[in-house]
Amino acid sequence: MYRKYLGIDLGTDNTRIYVKGKGVIVNQPSIVSFNNRTNRIVAVGTRAKEMLARTPSHITAMHPIENGVTADFDMAKEMIRMFMEHNGVPWSFLTEAIVTVPTNLTEVERKSAVDLFKEIGANHVHLLQQPLAAAFSNRLEVYEPSARLILDIGAGSTDMAVISMGGIVISRRIKIAGNRFNADIMRNVRDALHLEIGEPTAEKIKLSVGSARPKGNTHLEVAIRGRDAVSGLPREERVKDSSVREWIMPSLKKIIETMKTLVEATPAELVGDIYKDGCYLCGGGSLLFGLGGLIEREVGVKVQIMEEPMTSVVRGAGVVTEHFDAYRLALEGPAQAVEA
Incomplete structure (x- = not known):
């Protein structure tokens, strides 16, 4: 294969990669666990997500992508490289990367997205705005x-x-967006229930009983465990869907x-x-x-x-990989990327 086309959705929460002719072959959490003592990556993706809020002091589990843009260039680069290696993304001498990006990015943020995939090995980097994808x-x-x-x-x-x-x-x-909802839940569980919880538990609450409107006459609740904000000891509480709805409604x-x-x-x-x-x-x-x-x-x-x-955004990038010439005019910044 002399030329390959990749569609990439580098999200805050998940990284997804579409390979022309094969579909979505990477769908992993955008998380890296890093050992501060050895300066080496311990894990990426699902394994790294399991470490969130559970690591010792010398290991940091982090999101190298924040609010849809690169927050830590080097970590993001290594994360994507490892995703591609572990999932058998095929090698070719010429790689066209269609990278989805949020709207209203600054020129610095656009250049960062192009440079990131250039350093990983893409020959040409084309930016596609996520709503279009x-x-x-x-x-x-x-x-x-x-x-x-x-x-x-x-x-x-x-x-x-x-x-x-x-x-x-x-x-x-x-x-x-979703992470703000989690932060709203964490803050209100602490303030209203006097219980300290981490991001994974807040995500569990959101997925289990979160809603924007009542579910008819159905009332849901979920059991959660955390640290008592007063005594510092373990405690279990039950959270109602009506409470969660009230907490996330301002966002x-x-x-x-x-x-x-x-x-x-x-x-x-x-x-x-x-x-x-x-x-x-x-x-x-x-x-x-x-x-x-x-x-x-x-x-x-x-x-x-x-x-x-x-997966609508990465599948949209996939549509472009499959019919590149037909969608070329929808791509942002292709001229600069192709000439580089």
């Missing part, structure tokens, strides 16, 4: 003179964009308010299209029960969750 994965008619509103709630940030004629007309990005409201400002700044004709076709949800946050209904009530547009929302 999500639209491609679901075969939305984005090249028509009609608007599509995409809302991508990831782990580190929420991206939203209005797409028409194959490009993004207007977009917004805020650093409020959900900020996402919805940002969405409203996006719609208000959109050209009137396109707003009419949005009213007719609605909003398309993707990302892990889209799976929060009742979120679609909350958006419909607050914004006034119908909501549809995309097929396989957690």
Whole structure:
């Protein structure tokens, strides 16, 4: 194989890699465990995630990607390199990397994304904005003179964009998403229940009983264990879905308010299209029960969750790898990358 095409979604929570002709072959947590004494990486991906909040002082489990952009260049580079080696990403003499990125990045952040994959071995790096990638994965008619509103709630940030004629007309990005929900839960468990918990337990609470609206007459609760904030001793508590909903609602409201400002700044004709076709949800946050209904009530547009929302972005990058020439104009910064 002389040329290979890779579609890459380097997310705050997960890294996914699509190889042309093979599909998604890497789907791992974007976490690195590092030994500070030996200056060596102990683990990456799933194994490193198991170490979160459970490591001794000389081992650090960290996210090299924060809010959708590279926070630690060297750690991110080694993490991706190890993912590719362990999952048998095929070698070739010429590699085209289609890397999905959030909207509204600075030039420094764009250059960092290109440089990261250049150093790993990519010959050409092409940037694809994540809302476009999500639209491609679901075969939305984005090249028509009609608007599509995409809302991508990831782990580190929420991206939203209005797409028409194959490009993004207007977009917004805020650093409020799944990880903020976890932080809201951790803070309120400490303040309301006087119990100290870590990020993995907060994630468990969110996935078990988190919701944006009540589930009819059903009342859920989950048992959690942590450290008593007063005595410092182990203790178990039960957390109700109504409490979690109250804790994360301020963050959900900020996402919805940002969405409203996006719609208000959109050209009137396109707003009419949005009213007719609605909003398309993707990302892990889209799976929060009742979120679609909350958006419909607050914004006034119908909501549809995309097929396989957690992998929609990388599958969209995969669509580009399979039909590169057809989607070339949708890529950002390809000229600079190809000439480098």
